[in-house]
Amino acid sequence: MNDKTVSAIIVGISIVVAGGLLWWLLGSPTEIEPIKRVTDVEAETLAGTMDDGSASKESIVNIEGIFEEFENSPTEPSSSWTTFRGSDYSNVVTDGPALAESWPAEGPPVKWMVELGEGHSGAGVFNGKVYILDYDEEEEGDSLRCFSLSDGKELWRRWYKAPTKKNHGVSRTVPAITEKYTVTIGPRCHVMCVDTETGNFRWGIDMVAEYGTEVPLWYTGQCPIIDNGVAILAPVGSNLMMGVDCETGKVLWETPNELGWNMSHSSIMPMTLLGKKTYVYCAIGGIFGVSAEPEDVGKLLWSSNVWTHSVTSPSPLAIDDSRIFLTAGYGSGSMMLGLKEEGGEIKVEPLFELDKKVFGCEQQTPVFYEGHIFGILPKDAAALRGQFVCMNPDGEIVWSSGKMERFGLGPFMFADDKVFILDDNGELTLIKASLDKYEQLARHKVLPGHDAWAPMALVDGFLLLRDNKRMACLDVRAK
Amino acid sequence: MAAEQESIKREDFIGKVSSRIATFFLGLVGGLAVFGARRKNTVWQLDPTKCVSCEKCSTECVMSPSAVKCVQDYPMCGYCRLCFGYFQPNAPELTSAAENQLCPTDAIERLFIEDPYWEYNILEDKCIGCSKCVLACEVFGNASFYLQIRHDVCVNCNMCAIARHCPSDAFQRVPADDPYLLKV
Numbered sequence: 001m002n003d004k005t006v007s008a009i010i011v012g013i014s015i016v017v018a019g020g021l022l023w024w025l026l027g028s029p030t031e032i033e034p035i036k037r038v039t040d041v042e043a044e045t046l047a048g049t050m051d052d053g054s055a056s057k058e059s060i061v062n063i064e065g066i067f068e069e070f071e072n073s074p075t076e077p078s079s080s081w082t083t084f085r086g087s088d089y090s091n092v093v094t095d096g097p098a099l100a101e102s103w104p105a106e107g108p109p110v111k112w113m114v115e116l117g118e119g120h121s122g123a124g125v126f127n128g129k130v131y132i133l134d135y136d137e138e139e140e141g142d143s144l145r146c147f148s149l150s151d152g153k154e155l156w157r158r159w160y161k162a163p164t165k166k167n168h169g170v171s172r173t174v175p176a177i178t179e180k181y182t183v184t185i186g187p188r189c190h191v192m193c194v195d196t197e198t199g200n201f202r203w204g205i206d207m208v209a210e211y212g213t214e215v216p217l218w219y220t221g222q223c224p225i226i227d228n229g230v231a232i233l234a235p236v237g238s239n240l241m242m243g244v245d246c247e248t249g250k251v252l253w254e255t256p257n258e259l260g261w262n263m264s265h266s267s268i269m270p271m272t273l274l275g276k277k278t279y280v281y282c283a284i285g286g287i288f289g290v291s292a293e294p295e296d297v298g299k300l301l302w303s304s305n306v307w308t309h310s311v312t313s314p315s316p317l318a319i320d321d322s323r324i325f326l327t328a329g330y331g332s333g334s335m336m337l338g339l340k341e342e343g344g345e346i347k348v349e350p351l352f353e354l355d356k357k358v359f360g361c362e363q364q365t366p367v368f369y370e371g372h373i374f375g376i377l378p379k380d381a382a383a384l385r386g387q388f389v390c391m392n393p394d395g396e397i398v399w400s401s402g403k404m405e406r407f408g409l410g411p412f413m414f415a416d417d418k419v420f421i422l423d424d425n426g427e428l429t430l431i432k433a434s435l436d437k438y439e440q441l442a443r444h445k446v447l448p449g450h451d452a453w454a455p456m457a458l459v460d461g462f463l464l465l466r467d468n469k470r471m472a473c474l475d476v477r478a479k
Numbered sequence: 480m481a482a483e484q485e486s487i488k489r490e491d492f493i494g495k496v497s498s499r500i501a502t503f504f505l506g507l508v509g510g511l512a513v514f515g516a517r518r519k520n521t522v523w524q525l526d527p528t529k530c531v532s533c534e535k536c537s538t539e540c541v542m543s544p545s546a547v548k549c550v551q552d553y554p555m556c557g558y559c560r561l562c563f564g565y566f567q568p569n570a571p572e573l574t575s576a577a578e579n580q581l582c583p584t585d586a587i588e589r590l591f592i593e594d595p596y597w598e599y600n601i602l603e604d605k606c607i608g609c610s611k612c613v614l615a616c617e618v619f620g621n622a623s624f625y626l627q628i629r630h631d632v633c634v635n636c637n638m639c640a641i642a643r644h645c646p647s648d649a650f651q652r653v654p655a656d657d658p659y660l661l662k663v
Contacts, residue, residue: 167595168557217561217595310561310569330619331568362619379618 063192063204065141065160072155075128075148081457081464082124084174084223084267084315091367093415097461098478100442101418103430107444111462111473112152117143119171119187122411122455123464123471125149126177126196130464132471133184135170142186144175146199149462152473156199164188167218169468172265174455176224176231181246183231187219189263191233193246203249205233207263212237214262216284221265221313227292232270234281236263241279241290243298253298259305261285264312271318273339274346280316280324282307287316287326287337289346302346307335314365317373319393323351329362329378336395354395357382363409363453372398372435374419376407388412388421390435401431401438411455411465420476426452426467428474447472521652523639524660527625529649532614536626537607539641546633547608547626547641549586549601552662555623558596564616564624565589565599581611603629622662630658 085091100108117135124131130147136159143159164170164187176183182196189207194200207213213235225232230252231244239254240261261283268281270292277292278301286305291297309332317325319336327334334354340347354360359375366375373391377384386406390398401407408424414433418441421429426447432439449467457464461477525536525547536547561573565587570579575589586605590598601624608626616624642650653660 165595167559217559330563 060209061160061162061190061204061206063160063190063206064201065158065192067156067158067199067201069156069199070154073148073151073153075155076150078125078128078149078462079459080124080126080177081459082126082178083176083225084122084455085365086457089225089269091365091413091455092369093413093458096415096458099416099418099461099476100478101430103442103444107446108428108463109475110446111475113470113472114147114152114154115470116466117170118166118468119169120451120454120466120468121171122174122466123457124175124177124182125457125459125464126179126182129155129196130473131175131177131182131196133171133173133175133186135164135187137170140164142171142184142190142192144182144184144192144194144199149459149473158192158194158199158201160190160192160204162186162188162190164219169451170219172219172221174223174457176226178226178229178246181226181229181231183224183226183246185220185222185224185233188215189213189220189222189235191224191231191244193231193244193249202246203244205244205249207233207235207237211235211239211242216263216265217311218265220263221267222263223267225268225270227270232268232279232292234263234268234283236261236281236283240283240288240300241268241281241298255290255298255300259283259285259288259303261288266312267315269315269318271316271324272321273318273324274322274341276301280318282312282314282316282326284308284310284312287324287348289339302339302348304337304348306348306350307337313363314361317366317368319368319373323393325366325368325373325393327359327361327366327375329360329380331356331380332360334359334395336393352395356380357384358395358397359389359391364411364455367412367414369414369433370435374412374414376409376412376421388419388431388438398435399437405438405440410452413456413458415458420456420458420463422447422452422456422465424452425450428465446474520655522628522630522635522655522658523633523642523650524628524653524658525626525641525645526649526651526660527627527662529647530610530613530626531647531649532610532617532626533646534609534611535644535646536641537609539644540608541636541640542632542634544606545608545641546628546630548603548606548629548632549608549610549613549624550627551599551601552623552625553598555621555663556599557621557623558592558598559620560595560597562589562597562599562616563619564612581615583607583609583611587612599624625662627659 117137121133128149134143134145136143140163141159141161143157145157146155173185183193191205193202229246234241240257242254243252264284266282268279278289279292280289287307288303289301291299307326309328312328322339324337333356336351338351361375362378366373379385388401410422412421417433419431428446430442447467449469452467454466463474463476584605586602588600613624
């Protein structure tokens with residue numbers, strides 16, 4: 001083999017290698033066949049991965065259940081906390097004794113503390129008795145428990161069997177209480193009415209079985225209300241809303257659900273809009289107003305789908321005679337809704353919308369105090385995440401608590417020119433109720449547990465609050 | 480005489496050159512062995528407590544798809560029917576159809592366990608480490624989704640390309656025999 005042949009072989013191999021390399025580098029990538037990703041219902045049903053709703057088709061629950069009475073220690077009369085957010089639904093306490101502006105090193109005195117089933121239900125108070133709809137994990141039932149406000153001893157309980165699996169806890173709601181009746185809504189939409197003093201059963205409604213309600217994701221958070229002896233409920237199944245006579249359990253009126261909407265975690269809020277008393281509810285699908293006036297009670301006055309989100313926990317907030325503030329978490333932001341009467345009809349339109357980074361609330365309903373809206377922003381609110389903020393009704397942030405003062409999903413309430421804010425981990429913060437700035441007065445970890453999300457109640461200077469497993473009564477009065 | 484001197488010089492030269500080349504190669508081999516051994520003792524990993532879900536893990540890795548994958552911490556998961564790590568915000572329906580899913584590559588498998596529980600599994604072959612699900616789970620859920628470098632894919636570069644671009648300095652060397660930084 002001479003030099004010429006060797007050179008030719010080397011050049012030939014080089015050309016082949018270079019060509020191969022070029023082909024590899026410049027060649028088109030392997031074609032990927034696009035796959036149409038749609039739900040294969042047949043395959044998923046066979047695999048057992050389809051939720052066909054069969055799991056929620058439950059047998060009828062005997063809501064009368066079982067009554068148990070305990071040691072009857074005498075109770076001292078007290079003021080009341082009759083429903084979710086107090087008797088005027090504002091979460092602003094305007095009566096009662098002066099409250100302490102600071103706490104001792106060991107925190108505000110704990111009057112008593114009791115164990116509860118895992119959940120987020122809040123307490124109501126009437127005439128020295130505390131009422132809470134607990135979930136009894138051993139008996140697998142919703143249990144309305146009545147405690148003495150003065151010492152926390154349990155007086156009686158009425159419970160019905162309704163096995164419910166933990167899904168971020170079980171219990172959720174606050175009872176509605178009058179002198180004669182107490183109405184509760186269980187996590188799976190069982191309504192129970194009992195005699196407030198004795199706990200005697202009056203009537204029950206299974207909203208799923210009787211009104212086709214779809215239990216919201218993570219169970220319902222709807223707190224019932226009682227208006228002039230009538231329980232106002234929003235099944236948002238076969239009807240949107242209905243009024244039930246507390247004395248007899250008879251359905252007095254129903255508002256048909258022609259919109260095909262569903263129940264949310266929100267609660268019905270009574271408001272006076274355009275001079276007319278109205279029950280307002282945020283459903284999954286939209287928001288609507290039902291007349292609460294005697295002459296046309298139950299009439300659907302207006303509805304709109306401008307505010308619809310897959311999860312809505314906060315309730316609508318009345319700003320004035322013609323404005324409602326709406327907010328939610330999970331990226332929803334907020335909206336100011338305006339109402340006006342045109343040609344005998346009520347028109348509803350958004351006045352402005354706010355991005356999630358400006359204002360939103362994931363679980364708690366904001367508080368309207370001295371013409372301003374207060375709330376804790378969710379984790380997706382960028383710089384304002386977790387901050388307690390004060391916003392004017394034009395949607396402009398007046399102040400925020402600052403990046404060093406962030407909170408979770410827990411409740412907040414106004415009383416005696418102060419604000420109580422409960423953090424997820426049971427840490428209670430007291431600040432001044434101010435339109436100018438965030439000013440902290442006191443802070444103490446008052447509950448050992450976590451997920452302290454239930455609404456608080458304040459009666460005669462005694463603050464009732466809970467974490468996911470226990471309820472405490474704190475003495476927050478000034479000395 | 481001149482030829483003898485020349486011959487000695489050549490031998491000297493060859494001997495010296497050979498011994499130096501041998502020393503160099505011995506040193507090189509030894510050095511590489513030590514370096515290789517040290518390198519094998521540590522690997523790259525991502526600290527989930529520092530991660531800000533910036534999506535750079537999906538674009539900066541030398542591997543394609545990235546060696547960074549989402550992992551699921553089952554004890555932390557809420558097994559929710561509406562999982563914000565799985566579904567788009569305000570998804571039209573809670574089904575596995577593409578328009579409802581947050582994951583761009585269909586890398587999360589959703590299995591119905593029993594009412595009201597659903598299980599979410601990461602399909603690592605499809606996961607590109609974009610962290611969309613991680614961010615949503617962190618913000619709205621129990622934060623059971625988080626990112627980890629998977630060492631069956633990672634080639635353990637001397638200078639990790641993602642670490643150079645990580646805005647939160649979340650990448651670090653960890654012992655090779657304990658290569659994951661778990662949340663719990």
